[in-house]
Amino acid sequence: MKTTIGLTQARDLLQTREELLDSGYTPREIHSLVADRRLIRVRRDRYVEAAAHDALWSEGRHLLVVMAAHLNADPPGPVFWGPSAAVLLGLPLYRLAPDRVHTVILGARHGRTRAGIAQHGVGIDDADLVDVDGLRCTSLDRTVLDLACTTSPGAALPAADAALRRVAVERHRQDPDRAADWHRRLSLRAAAVRSRGVRRARWILDFADGRAQLPGESVSRLQLHRLGFTGLELQPHVIGSGGDEYWIDFGFPRNRVFGEFDGQGKYVDPEVRSTRSAEDAVLAEKRREDDIRGVTGWRFARWEDRHVRTPDALAARLQAFGVRPPA
Numbered sequence: 001m002k003t004t005i006g007l008t009q010a011r012d013l014l015q016t017r018e019e020l021l022d023s024g025y026t027p028r029e030i031h032s033l034v035a036d037r038r039l040i041r042v043r044r045d046r047y048v049e050a051a052a053h054d055a056l057w058s059e060g061r062h063l064l065v066v067m068a069a070h071l072n073a074d075p076p077g078p079v080f081w082g083p084s085a086a087v088l089l090g091l092p093l094y095r096l097a098p099d100r101v102h103t104v105i106l107g108a109r110h111g112r113t114r115a116g117i118a119q120h121g122v123g124i125d126d127a128d129l130v131d132v133d134g135l136r137c138t139s140l141d142r143t144v145l146d147l148a149c150t151t152s153p154g155a156a157l158p159a160a161d162a163a164l165r166r167v168a169v170e171r172h173r174q175d176p177d178r179a180a181d182w183h184r185r186l187s188l189r190a191a192a193v194r195s196r197g198v199r200r201a202r203w204i205l206d207f208a209d210g211r212a213q214l215p216g217e218s219v220s221r222l223q224l225h226r227l228g229f230t231g232l233e234l235q236p237h238v239i240g241s242g243g244d245e246y247w248i249d250f251g252f253p254r255n256r257v258f259g260e261f262d263g264q265g266k267y268v269d270p271e272v273r274s275t276r277s278a279e280d281a282v283l284a285e286k287r288r289e290d291d292i293r294g295v296t297g298w299r300f301a302r303w304e305d306r307h308v309r310t311p312d313a314l315a316a317r318l319q320a321f322g323v324r325p326p327a
Helices: 007-013 017-022 027-035 050-054 058-072 082-089 140-150 153-168 176-191 198-207 215-226 278-296 311-319
Strands: 039-043 046-049 101-104 112-114 117-120 129-132 135-138 237-239 245-247 250-252 257-261 299-303
Touching: 007 058, 017 027, 027 039, 039 050, 039 058, 046 050, 046 058, 058 082, 058 101, 058 135, 082 101, 082 135, 082 140, 135 140, 140 153, 140 176, 140 198, 153 176, 153 198, 153 215, 176 198, 215 250, 215 257, 215 311, 237 278, 245 278, 278 299, 299 311
Parallel strands: 101 117, 257 299
Antiparallel strands: 039 046, 112 117, 129 135, 237 245, 250 257
């Protein structure tokens, strides 16, 4: 199962050539380890063990490259932008695997790429520069807007949802005033932009909803919208027979069906599940579903990441549970 890391872990995973030599490796052994892909050269003089690298989600892998670029730069270091700012801010990069580090050339009008670093000549106000544990990047609002303008809706929407969730959602409940303030703030930002992709960005920012708990839920909502579903309930709340509180990803009132996106981490990632083992997680989920069905009389439809790759794939999955898109 893939894992996530933070900035401290990224720093700790990276090793310099000098550190490898001090730990007992010879220059020939280092070269051989890199050639055999047991050791990965992230950037100049920055290495990570392949097993640790391969166990990370794409966000963690990119965070390693961003950290290495920062450590190799002269102080105060570059200002990271777009996907590279997103990983510093803890935003998801759904199905994105950046092949280069993205930075901003402050005061420049034209961008350039050198040594795997894309330097963007975009205007950044001082208010949109933030420090994340010593690394500089664009602010949360600016990063969400940049992603919405430059990436696909399937990648940008999970990031926008995550940002909105951070400021407006507590225990599955979205505060309408804080959400409205976020939408208004981002709408004003987008209205002032004239760059390519801004029309799509405006729609994404308007469609964002912080109640999505996982990127797969965000993309599910996007595909359901494309299929023509309206009147969906997001995070419907159910009280179980014993007083337990449950929140479900989606409700289809017309069909009396609850819908849930099942990310693999729900059952196998210790950081996501709250029970001791994957087996316990599966049993707990079954008891939860039985309780919800018992008190509501509604059925369940479940789908996974592979089912939200296209609208048609999700439609076929839902049809298996008797849920059909509106005519």
